[in-house]
Amino acid sequence: MKRSLFGCLVIAATIFNAATAFAQEMIRYTDAGAFLMTGKAKKTNAIYQRIDSVETKDMTKAVQGLAKNSAGIAILFETNSTVIRAKWKLASEVFLSNMTPIGHSGLDLYCFKDGKWQFVMVAKPAKGQIDNDQIIIQNMDSSMKQFMLYLPLYNTVNDLQIGVSEQAIIRTPAQPGINTAKRVVIYGSSILQGASASRPGMAYPAILQRKTGFDVINLGFSGSAKMEIEVAKYLATVPADLYILDCIPNPSPEEIRDRSYNFIKYLRQQKPSTPIILIETIFRENGNWDRKLGKNVSNQNEEIRKTYERLKKEGITNFYYISSDKLIGNDHEATIDGVHLTDQGFTRMAEAVLPLIRKALK
């Protein structure tokens, strides 16, 4: 058989890579679906998507698509391996000018140490590649440790394999560092979905999840959290100890006027005793300069405040409200582009929401 030079080089590279891998360490892969999953509203057929396609069929096309993204989903496992690798298959190549590839398409690993979650390292997607295979961390000691691996914020994961040393143990944690029986369900916009966290673990629901130890469900739909009643109907079917509504950035003031009362009223009727936290939209930094934009944001918050006051007047209980001035500080340095929060913005946002979560769940 004749081979081209390119063909020979491919074969040589394959042999070389195999030899190198052998010289390093033999890796055994396990399907991540074998371990504990957090951040899931309910079970889905495609295991790394947020809402099953059967349940989004009455929602907008945009939400149908975004519900397939893996934002907020994380895998918990424990291992005594000195190395952790991952192979993950993405649905598409993503470009977002306000997101890092690690944020929209990468993986983010934490370890549970002395009762706290501590950052370990990320897995970086390669340019133009939807199938990735990376060492996340190596040269660790061989004590048994519990890890949590966050999935991409703005991409869809079709397959995820976690690799450890061939002789190592890998299993579902006996005592998970996240209590999946305590559930906080958040509905919102691109900010909630995680734009513009540097890596998946820095979106604010992920920060809240680590700080509380609760299972926090990220139902953020970029540009598309417009309070349609179909979404309220779905939310009411999701097991929740607390709902947070952070969806005011997306609907117009008119849509908020038309939809927010019915949306919240429906949720309250279906779940009479579950606390609800309602969050104003952050004020857009460029709205300090663009008067038309600034007016629109003020109008959004004015409309949702009217709904809040109407519901309070009607005697709604277990209902909390956070105004925009409490959310991201006042140095104007919490966003990448006026509206999407950086890690700095998300850290502030989590700190602002955390006391109210504790109060609502006391």
Place this chain on the structure above:
Amino acid sequence: MKRSLFGCLVIAATIFNAATAFAQEMIRYTDAGAFLMTGKAKKTNAIYQRIDSVETKDMTKAVQGLAKNSAGIAILFETNSTVIRAKWKLASEVFLSNMTPIGHSGLDLYCFKDGKWQFVMVAKPAKGQIDNDQIIIQNMDSSMKQFMLYLPLYNTVNDLQIGVSEQAIIRTPAQPGINTAKRVVIYGSSILQGASASRPGMAYPAILQRKTGFDVINLGFSGSAKMEIEVAKYLATVPADLYILDCIPNPSPEEIRDRSYNFIKYLRQQKPSTPIILIETIFRENGNWDRKLGKNVSNQNEEIRKTYERLKKEGITNFYYISSDKLIGNDHEATIDGVHLTDQGFTRMAEAVLPLIRKALK
């Protein structure tokens, strides 16, 4: 002449765009080179590069390339326009898994308001495009305002045009909000160059520039700040009121042992009275888990501390030192990938360095 459907659509789109632009506002463009530039070590032939190619010829190939990036360069202008646009031509399409396209290839606009610089908005590079043209902000009031436009951190700018309303004034500020006579020159690694700020204005030299009002010169060379004597020779020719050396992340412990004493000694001999601040490398977050990596970082800092102590023993004055435990907090949440700082990390780093800058320049 026969035209394809595609050809017809292109013509139609062009006419439509022109009509839309006309309906909006006529824009007049001015070459950004006409205004005040900050963040430049010296004048260069290609005006948006950091070191002239004539002066890098004895440096490494890597530094020769990176010196062309526009990190730390910003344009100051004032205008009463209600709209600001920019056209910018980049040298290449960049992909970095740990940077946003806005950070590596976008523009970042600030306004000088009540004696402080406040974020306005960014210009976002489009996917796969090296020639970009964007509205940055619109619908502003028509008072005269001073603006500063930061250039991309990890790309090279071949041309930059700033657009304002046809009838508006645009000019170099009469009283610039940055004092270009007071110069802080920083030499360092990818962290200094700006990985992984969300946008150009959030790299720590840019934060220091706004907080001090001084001209801060970003000589960060990703992966390539290895303390070669040729770089010390160049630094000594750059007008400076203060030098900061933040280059310890790049050289190996052996290179630090071999080079750092001569590097600093040379700079001190050439500039006997200019203060020097020496900064240890941040500890790599993944070095808390990867024992080999952690040992290497500890060795880097051990070697530079030896050099510091040797120089102190020799009686060097105006010489300051910052140890790694003071730099980025202790919650392990300041980086995207263990080593490159997010906006949260950069804000902490600026806060850590600022008091020493004030002390050194008192």
